[in-house]
Amino acid sequence: MLRRVGDSAQEEWVVGGDFNAILNDSEKEGGRRGVRGQMYEFKDVMDELALVDIKPDSGWFTWVNNRDEGSLIKERLDRFLTSVSVVENYPFIATKVVRQTQSDHDAIILDLWGRKPKDYPNDNRLSFKFDVCWAKDEDVKKVIERAWNRDGTNYGDKIERVRSALGPWQCKKYGKMKGEIRKLQKQIELIIDSDSREESGKMLKETRRRLDFLYAREESYWAQRSRSRWLREGDRNTRFFHPKASGRLKRIILRS
Template structure:
């Protein structure tokens, strides 16, 4: 039955792990364009190496269907960790893990065992994997019941290594609809076309120690701008931003490229037999400074607040940055007709329509009736007095009062401490 279905779907090759009774069972199928080699398999996983013949990329893949028993699953995590270490490839581990990574990944029923959650997270961290997340609803499994008896969990997911993520940086996981199953399908697309937008300018902390940046900012800030104080401030900030963008394009501000260039120069000197001296020492100092700037850059990108200055530029920092980028990206938005907008332009239109709707009035009735029970605080006589025009005599009396108030201040009287600066300035203006 399974093989016939695979042929109908035009798969050319496959590997099947038969179920034990009515439980378990795995199928891994592939079409032309990839070369798959089986590494190992058991009743709960299939481990293979994949070679993409079109771009010559290689990676490891493990498809899993773990046991529902917590003690058995803990042993399976241990065996999977050992298999991942043996393969030593860019790795992707995907399938039904039959457990969750936090209590928030379950709705309904009792709480999951904390030891089960801890075992799963230890497996993820110990294998240096990260969750790709998914686009769609938060849960992948349902007990198919309704009301208070309904239980939803996220049992299925795709975990990858950081090196695999660098190989396929533009990828997305989409949660498909359940059709005749209590599990939802997950579709991984590694050839996602990303629409590039204009990059937002952000001052980088690693520029602080660069003398050229100090000169660029000083020159822009000392430029003459005419206008109000706030206008001058805004224009100078804008000019600094534009000058820094120009400097970044023309200078070697990329610390990663600088590190590679310095390493290349050091290697060239060593090939000629020069392993010491002033030139090598200068290059090593430059290399240390470049490493410091690169480390500062990734710390700033990762936004891990508790990392202190001096911590190493670890994979954890890179993974934190990659996870934040994927978490903050809006992959799709649902329209009113239950369809989904996926392109950048369509997502922008859906968001614009949504906020226009919630900030637009839908009440066409006259609101004056709502204020009938409010008691007025300003009488009609008070309102007429407040709105009447100011006469010239009143202006002259005001000028005279202010001028008289300022004289004691100008003569050094002790009363000066009780008169505000605003009164002093106004009195001097009227006196003149």
């Protein structure tokens, strides 16, 4: 299939996904050794079509069989291959593995500008939004109660105090959640890349369960800011919601 596509491609091209094949022994851990003939065939096709394997900046193994103890197998089956000219024209090209919680295959992302420093706008007015994902949070009730019951009876002043108190609290809360997400993602990396497979399967399931819970909270966080009412429950769409929310922010700034 790659040869047929390569024969018809007249310009730069990228192919990515689950190849169900490995290139060398470093891309598999556990189970039987990879079949040499299949590895050599994969390499020959890449050399013939002048394709480059973009190594991920984060993560390595992309498939885990989720078995316990000594039966755990890890392989790098998912990847991006590009023509040499793509790498030459996009020096900041990068890929990374995004750990999943509901699948034995992890997602991979290709970013043509992934290694280029980026600046993100920050508007403090977004800090005053209340989040539905914290509606059952006991801490937020205490923050509101302290701000509301301070001296003064003017309702306008009370509301403004609540807004002012919630702003830094929400930023801190979201930052803490993002920090835990990064920590769990790193923990999954360490478990998958670990040489020991005795307790890896159980730890992997528990860590992915907690990460799935935080992904749901983060999705709710950005869903509210995007005001996308057509989507209620479903796939992880944080990367869709974030640009939508950022777009609203830009329009607010232009009108002010």
